[in-house]
Amino acid sequence: MKAKSAFLLFVASLMFSASAAMANLSHGNVDIGQPGDSQKVDRIIEVKMGDSFFEPKSIDVKPDETIRFVLKNEGTLLHEFNIGKAAAHAAHQKEMAAMFQNGSLSPTGKGQAMSDMDHNMVGMKMDGMAHNDPNSVLIEPGTTKELVWTFSKSTGLEFACNVPGHYQSGMVGQFEVK
Numbered sequence: 745m746k747a748k749s750a751f752l753l754f755v756a757s758l759m760f761s762a763s764a765a766m767a768n769l770s771h772g773n774v775d776i777g778q779p780g781d782s783q784k785v786d787r788i789i790e791v792k793m794g795d796s797f798f799e800p801k802s803i804d805v806k807p808d809e810t811i812r813f814v815l816k817n818e819g820t821l822l823h824e825f826n827i828g829k830a831a832a833h834a835a836h837q838k839e840m841a842a843m844f845q846n847g848s849l850s851p852t853g854k855g856q857a858m859s860d861m862d863h864n865m866v867g868m869k870m871d872g873m874a875h876n877d878p879n880s881v882l883i884e885p886g887t888t889k890e891l892v893w894t895f896s897k898s899t900g901l902e903f904a905c906n907v908p909g910h911y912q913s914g915m916v917g918q919f920e921v922k
């Protein structure tokens with residue numbers, strides 16, 4: 745029995761460090777700024793999305809500036825607006841690919857799996873993978889969403905769409921911190 749509980753403890757600590765490592769990979773302790781106060785917005789920037797591009801391709805921001813992004817999806821596909829460094833986008837692309845594979849997302853929006861009878865089962869499976877990062881928003885075709893973000897001095901930030909294949913086909917732009 746002793747050996748068994750020691751083994752379980754070992755497994756538990758492995759799982760804990762694995763999930764900590766994953767959290768680091770996708771969200772990290774990397775400074776990317778933080779969600780902004782929608783009552784204290786310095787500037788409003790409209791970003792248009794098509795299949796598959798952003799307009800504009802580059803956005804100037806100042807350190808400590810709070811921006812309300814108005815995100816218009818004028819395309820026919822689901823798109824994402826995600827603020828982060830390139831490594832975080834790469835990690836998020838893997839998560840999103842899995843969500844497309846299990847049917848919780850589809851090329852045009854939420855997948856069938858979300859409305860199926862065994863919704864609870866899907867919910868359980870999805871728990872660790874829900875699309876609820878504060879630095880990211882999904883915009884369904886023909887809709888407009890908003891994201892309020894306060895920038896830091898951190899450079900090398902990108903805005904990107906991590907729907908499978910979109911980043912690679914050019915849905916990535918640069919934040920120029922000035």
Ligand SMILES: [Cu+2]
Pocket residue numbers: 796822823824905906907910915
């Ligand atoms: Cu996209």
